[in-house]
Amino acid sequence: MKVVIVGGVAGGAxxxxxxxxxxxxxxxxxxxxxxxISYANCGLPYYIGGVxxxxxxxxxxxxxxxxxxxxxxxxxxxxxxxxHPERKAVSVKALETGETFExxxxxxxxxxxxxxxxxxxxxxxxxxxxxxxxVEDTFRIKDxxxxxxxxxxxxxxxxxxxxxxxxxxxxxxxEVTIVQRPRQLMNPFDPDMAxxxxxxxxxxxxxLTLGRTVEGFEERGGGVDILLKDxxxxxxxxxxxxxxxxxxxxxARDAGLKLGLKGSIVVNDRMETSVPxxxxxxxxxxxxxYVTGGDAVISLAGPANKQGRIAADNICxxxxxxxGSEGSSVIKVFGMTAAATGVNETAAKxxxxxxDAVVLSPMSHAGYYPGGKLMTMKVVFEKETYxxxxxxxxxxxxxxxxxxxLATAIRAxxxxxxxxxxxxxxxxxxxxxxxxxNMAGFMAD
Ligand code: FAD
Numbered sequence: 001m002k003v004v005i006v007g008g009v010a011g012g013a014x015x016x017x018x019x020x021x022x023x024x025x026x027x028x029x030x031x032x033x034x035x036x037i038s039y040a041n042c043g044l045p046y047y048i049g050g051v052x053x054x055x056x057x058x059x060x061x062x063x064x065x066x067x068x069x070x071x072x073x074x075x076x077x078x079x080x081x082x083x084h085p086e087r088k089a090v091s092v093k094a095l096e097t098g099e100t101f102e103x104x105x106x107x108x109x110x111x112x113x114x115x116x117x118x119x120x121x122x123x124x125x126x127x128x129x130x131x132x133x134x135v136e137d138t139f140r141i142k143d144x145x146x147x148x149x150x151x152x153x154x155x156x157x158x159x160x161x162x163x164x165x166x167x168x169x170x171x172x173x174x175e176v177t178i179v180q181r182p183r184q185l186m187n188p189f190d191p192d193m194a195x196x197x198x199x200x201x202x203x204x205x206x207x208l209t210l211g212r213t214v215e216g217f218e219e220r221g222g223g224v225d226i227l228l229k230d231x232x233x234x235x236x237x238x239x240x241x242x243x244x245x246x247x248x249x250x251x252a253r254d255a256g257l258k259l260g261l262k263g264s265i266v267v268n269d270r271m272e273t274s275v276p277x278x279x280x281x282x283x284x285x286x287x288x289x290y291v292t293g294g295d296a297v298i299s300l301a302g303p304a305n306k307q308g309r310i311a312a313d314n315i316c317x318x319x320x321x322x323x324g325s326e327g328s329s330v331i332k333v334f335g336m337t338a339a340a341t342g343v344n345e346t347a348a349k350x351x352x353x354x355x356d357a358v359v360l361s362p363m364s365h366a367g368y369y370p371g372g373k374l375m376t377m378k379v380v381f382e383k384e385t386y387x388x389x390x391x392x393x394x395x396x397x398x399x400x401x402x403x404x405x406l407a408t409a410i411r412a413x414x415x416x417x418x419x420x421x422x423x424x425x426x427x428x429x430x431x432x433x434x435x436x437x438n439m440a441g442f443m444a445d
Contacts, residue, residue, distance in 0.1 A: 001026045003315060004090060004105035006080045006251065008032030009039060010301050011111035011282030013061070014308035020070040022316040028071075029103060031078040031092055034134045037061055042301060044138040045161065048145070049168025058135055083108065083255035085275045107277050107315045110252060110265065111308060114245035114283035114299050123217030128224050129239045132161055141240070150237030151175060154226050156214050157243035158185035160331055163197075165240055166206050167334055177234060179209040179226065180243065188329060188340040189392050192359070193378055196394040200336040209234065245299050247284045260286035264297045269321040271311040279315065281307035290324035291342045291389050291410065292351040298325040328407040330400050339403035342390025342410050345380050356383045358416075358443040362436040364397035369428035373397045379406065379440040381416035386444060388416050398431070405437050416444035 003019055005012045008030040016028050030037070038061040046052045063074035075092075081100070082091040089104045116131035118124055130141050144150070152175040155162045162178060163185060170176045178185065178201070184194040185201070185208070198208060213229040217239060225233040247264040249257075258266040258274035264286040271279045282304035289296040303325045313320035330339040348355035357380045363372040375395025381388050391406040393399045409419060419441025426433050 001106050001315075002104065003028050003107045003109065004103055005030040005109045005111060006090070007111035007113055007282070008037035008074055008076070009041065009111070009113065011113075011304040011308040011311075012109065013038035013066070014305045015109050015111065015281065015312045016066075016072045016074075017070050018309045018312035019315065020072060022312060022318075026316075027073075029073045030075065031080050031090075031103075032074065032076045033079040033095070034136055035076050036135045037063060037066060037074050037076060039135050041133070044132060044135070045164035045168045047138055048132075048142050048165065049171050051168070051171075058138070080251060083251055083278070085255055085278065088277065105277075107279065109308075109311050109315075110273070110278065110280040110284060111282045111304070112248040112251065112284050113304075115248045116241060117244045117246045118241065119214075119243065121214065121216040122227075123219075123224070124241065126217055126219055126224060126239075128219070128237070129217050129241060131241050132165065133245075141238075144238065145172065148237070150223075152177075152223070152236040153238045153240065154179060154224075154234050154236040155240045155242055156180065156226070157241065158182065158208075158210070159187070159242065159244060160329070162240070162242035163201070163331060163333055165242065166201065167204070167332070170204055170206055175207075175236075176205075177207040177209055177236065179212055179214060179228070179234060181211065181213050183211040185210075186331075186338065188327065188344060189338065189394075190344045190346050190357075190378065193338075193344075193376065193392045193394060196376060197333055197336070197338055200333050204334045245283065247297060249284050252280065252284070261295050261297050269323070270314045270319070271307050271322060272314070279311040281311050287322065288324040289343070290326045292348075292353070293324075294351060296325065296327075298327050300325070300327065300329060302328070323411075326407055326410060328403065330403060335396055336394060337396060337399040338392075338394045339399050340390065340392045341403055341407040342388065343380065344390055344392060345378070348380055348382075348389045353389060354383045355380050355389055357381070358440055360436065360439055360443060362434075362439060363432060364395060364399075365430050366428035366432045371429075375399055375402075375436065377402065377436050377440060379416060379419070379444065381444055386415035386417050388414060388419075391440075398436075402435075402437055409437075417441055420445065 077095040158180040216227045260266045265280040283299040310320040328341040380390045
């Protein structure tokens with residue numbers, strides 16, 4: 001069996017490794033457009049900020065090391081330019097030599113990810129307007145900062161990547177402004193919870209220009225003017241566009257695969273596309289939201305890795321099924337941790353659910369043990385049935401642990417009142433005999 005994989009990072013590399021574990025004989029070829037495989041996308045902002053110092057920590061695997069370990073033919077700087085389902089082959093361009101060729105497959109896995117959304121605005125292509133997706137983008141930003149020592153940056157967009165970059169650029173000493181159309185950062189959070197994030201970033205000197213629409217960029221005075229609708233322009237030495245991501249699915253579209261939300265690839269729970277012998281995984285695919293059951297596009301590393309394994313299992317004769325995404329996520333915002341799972345109250349109501357919520361502000365561990373920190377937890381549930389719909393937590397300690405308990409509770413089908421029955425570990429430095437998760441259950445009762 002010969003399996004060709006498009007994209008050699010989260011979903012693609014996981015699928016390749018799993019295929020090899022399941023089938024010693026399979027021929028596995030991965031084409032990766034960038035110069036790196038299996039790199040740590042999630043670490044890129046921290047390399048820019050100098051928290052991760054060594055480039056090698058971003059690129060844990062090389063094509064050579066991957067081959068030595070898994071006997072997978074990883075071809076970097078190779079772009080797949082077309083899929084020919086009728087003759088089960090892909091067209092490939094070797095980006096370094098310009099050579100083009102066809103590669104046949106028995107099974108094809110698409111894991112092309114998502115690209116930074118680039119609105120058709122004047123000035124988007126300017127040299128000082130950056131986006132962040134790949135290792136190469138990271139080096140570009142890092143090199144620009146080293147060479148030009150910018151004093152200010154404007155980040156367009158207020159999601160995960162923007163916030164992580166904002167923190168890292170601020171730590172490097174830049175004046176940082178975040179501008180975006182929505183009136184709050186981080187849309188997985190309800191406005192009352194996002195307010196805590198706003199306070200934390202403002203406390204660290206980041207300016208928020210919310211509720212403003214960016215209309216374009218113009219070079220001026222060695223920097224960039226950020227043109228705003230009905231407002232005076234902002235000015236900065238550099239700009240990063242991080243207004244979201246769009247599934248990178250031109251290949252799939254041109255090959256006639258069925259597309260869904262935001263141009264994502266429609267797959268079934270076995271990660272099979274609408275075309276036989278073609279599977280798709282990761283940021284490029286449409287999934288079922290585990291809580292609402294609706295179609296969703298959720299761009300996170302965990303789902304991409306799981307889906308890569310599932311596609312590989314099924315190619316090797318198994319019957320693995322993807323159960324849907326909860327969108328569980330966590331982010332460090334300076335001294336704060338903000339985490340969410342499932343849907344927030346706003347999204348639940350938009351999905352037609354009769355949602356209610358409890359909000360509580362417990363300590364991270366027993367109040368009598370020194371160093372406890374306040375956290376704020378919001379648990380969303382369905383009024384009639386108490387079905388757990390989601391949770392959001394902001395605080396500084398113990399946030400990641402509690403969100404994972406709540407994510408697990410949602411997956412296990414617990415309702416909000418059952419949270420009080422969970423038997424959670426307790427010792428004064430870590431928790432409280434009245435753990436916040438238990439307390440949320442009592443409050444919902
Ligand atoms: P990717 O990992 O993006 O891999 C897709 C690859 O396919 C790319 O390298 C691309 O070059 C290649 N490709 C595309 N088209 C072609 C083609 N035609 N031919 C050849 N190659 C092609 N998620 C989290 O859960 N937590 C985080 O903290 C987090 N932080 C992030 C920080 C940043 C800066 C970024 C960019 C993403 C972050 N993510 C995070 C998201 C996470 O990285 C993605 O959800 C995950 O990598 C998706 O996996 P994927 O395989 O679908 O796509």
